[in-house]
Amino acid sequence: MTAEPVILVETRAGIRTLTLNRPERLNAANDALLLTLTEELQKADMDPAVRVVIVTGAGRGFCAGQDLGDVSGRDMTFTEHLRATYNPLIRTLRGLGKPVITAVNGVAAGAGASLALAGDIRLWAQSASLIEVFSNIALVPDSGSTWFLPRLVGIHRAFELMALAERVGSEDAQRLGLCEHVFPDETFADEVQAYAERLAARPAHALSLTKQALNAALTSTLEGALEREAELQQLAGSHWEHEEGVRAFKEKRAPEFVREG
Template sequence: MFETVKYEVKNGVAWITLNRPDKLNAFTEQVNKEVQQSIKQASRDMEVRCLVITGEGRAFCSGQDLEGVNENMDHGQVLRKFYNPMVMELDKCEKPVVAAVNGVAAGAGMSLALACDFRLLSEKASFIEAFIHVGLVPDAGNLYFLPKLIGHARSMELAVLGEKISAQEAKEHGLATKVIPLEQWHDEVSVFAERLAKMPTAAIGLIKKNLKASWESTLEESLERDAQGQRIAGLTLDHKEGVKAFMEKRKPVFQGK
């Protein structure tokens, strides 16, 4: 189906694996397109209730493949045509998205991880804002997501100094949900993703939507959005199951409906 991305659905989780290990999973136009297409496919699949994005081999994603860069290219147009649609497809996904950062996430690879809802890091993973080292600015939504996660001052440090930060440093900065030992990597990522896949999917989508909107909203607007979202959530089968399970003193079995 895809040439540069592996796509597999298992136990309600869509696994999207960047598959150019010999190039540290660097982005090309085809990778951008296939990541976008795979996210869209997972978003539409009713069997999928969580997405995991990861990398094959020893890297998550090293950013743009510089072999495809030349002095005559319009970097802005490359972003508008390939990166921006990919990031927008990810941002509008109503299902939880996990970045399983198995190795280095540099440049636009870091941007991809930042755009996800959760970031699980291998103990060997690292982040680096590599843009400054080639005289460019962070892109693909990087400077939109980063300060929301760690604040303005720390974002300035990472973006301008361009220093590599380890998985543990990322956790201390607030960039990582969890740091996982190598020997437990795949099992723990699977457990985390499958846990999300068993949760009330519609409610998660509404939480994502309301959190994003809160940055640009007044309290009054947020309260009204709460009311609208709660009405929608209250009509789901998962809400009915949650209440029934509470009354019966048992663990709910959510269906994502």
């Protein structure tokens, strides 16, 4: 009997959807899931047919965090485990040269919350929720939560959410800036695909450079950001997408940023 893959992979209309596939565990992460997801993100980055990546979960959960049973009794430190699994995953996702949508279909807890926050665009189902659950087992938030969350909600609110392990529902998540849009559960998958297709129609090269600029600006001075913008703008302006955008503007038509082949 063939085991179910831990990551389901589907490509449609230039959209690569990567679905965490341990629904019986609310997609709690084991090593196989983390390493496979990292590998599939890298494959998507190298595939010229892929313009946007979606990361979502199967069943009722997005990702319930670390599967504690998978690490119980191991001869490995917390530091070693994070450096071998979660840290490379988050670095890969944030460094991807294509937009990544985290489509949060259910609970995102612990490291699953970190993964949910790491997307370039965060789309939530109405029933989705996020909880920084680490303090419930006397651990420190990891997998990027201490970097993402305070930049979104401020350091004091981030500490409160982490210290009290408060669950954040979709309405509060949108109000706090943890997600860009909330869709009804029954239409969520279709809404996410439609949004991704809108994003895929945008200029892929320019968006890749934009992502580079935003990532760098988060740890840059204003002067550094201005210089990087100037350098990246030259790369953007030398690309055929820019020529097409200007031509379409002059011809008063919608630009065509997707080329076949």
